[in-house]
Amino acid sequence: MHQMKAEGRRTRALLSILCLGLAACSAPGDRAGDGAATRDSSRTGGSFRVALLTPGPISDRSWNGGAYEGLMEIRDSLGAQVSHVQTKTPAEFEENFRQYGAQGYDLVIGHGFEFQDAAVRVAPDYPRTIYVTTSGNTVRANVAGIQFAFEEASYLAGVLAAGMTKTSTVGAIGGTELPPVKRSFAAYAAGARSAVPGIDVRVSYIGNWDDVSAGKEQALAQIGRGTDVIFQNADAAGLGVFQAARQSGSAYVIGANADQNNVAPDVTLGSVVIDLPHALLLVAREVKAGRFTPRVVSLGVHENVVRLVLNPTLASRIPDKTRAAIDSIQRRLLDGSLRLVDSTGAFAAP
Secondary structure, rough: HHHHHHHHHHHHHHHHHHHHHEEEHHHHHHHHOHHHHHHHOOOOOOOEEEEEEEEEHHHHHHHHHHHHHHHHHHHHHHHOOEEEEEEOOOOHHHHHHHHHOOOOOEEEOOOOHHHHHHHHHHHHHHOOOEEEOOOOOOOOOEEEEEEEEEHHHHHHHHHHHHHHOOOOOOEEEEEEOOOOHHHHHHHHHHHHHHHOOEEEEEEEOOOOOOOOOHHHHHHHHHHHHHOOOOEEEEEHHHHHHHHHHHHHHEEEEEEEEEEOOOOOOOOOEEEEEHHHHHHHHHHHHHHHHHOOOOOOEEEEEOOEEEEEOOOOOOOOHHHHHHHHHHHHHHHHHHHHHOOEEEOOOOOOOO
């Protein structure tokens, strides 16, 4: 009888393990918030496996969409088996980190500053998986971060905004007050004030990254108070800022993260671009080759990963003086004579 009970317990345990394994294999792709576009895009037979967690939809044409393009670049360039899932809460961050670790993924990317705590909790249980967080600065035995010197191009965006304003009032609108966003807005304000001392820089936050209507309302409120150039960094919610600028007929927008110049080319001065495909591919290539050392990977203007891309449609409206100032600052950033980010990754005003 005892032997029969023991056999029964072993059978039930085996079934439980099999069920958990099936759930782990299917859950990430099946729960992805963007539907078919985010399901497993793997190549059959690939031994190198890479997963991406994004905090928002890849249809945002910005932060999340750029990361997904990076995942596709990893698939196509390295022959990797890849998977993506959209996550919303810290509990989902950790759950999906664990599932990908249990499935033996080589590299798991949490796309955003907010993924760091979950990576630290999960990583020790899956020492063969490298966990990387973008905009992160946490390093452990198998945890690394990628820091983008977004402040460098944001400073240039401030110079651009100051050169285009007619009201001496420019603005910035973010999703939530994450540290990287706050640093980029501080750089933007510093750049604007370097060009026009005393310029009014208004900063506000929507409170989320997904509500397009809220983004539009926030932008219309700023425009109603005289703001005529807005730097937006709000992912999908930021699309509402472009709508507001078009509706007003009196304001310009500067995009963020991806090249958003074609979102609303009639009102977009330029975009502060992070070449996420290039950045993620650099890291993935090291991991696949077995030579990746967990660290903070710093990428900026000098590495051609972060840059200000002017919109050619409106380029003729930008004063020559402003273009010359932007070109001069870019040259100094490239040759190292100007540094806007210190060794800790913090913005350092010149």
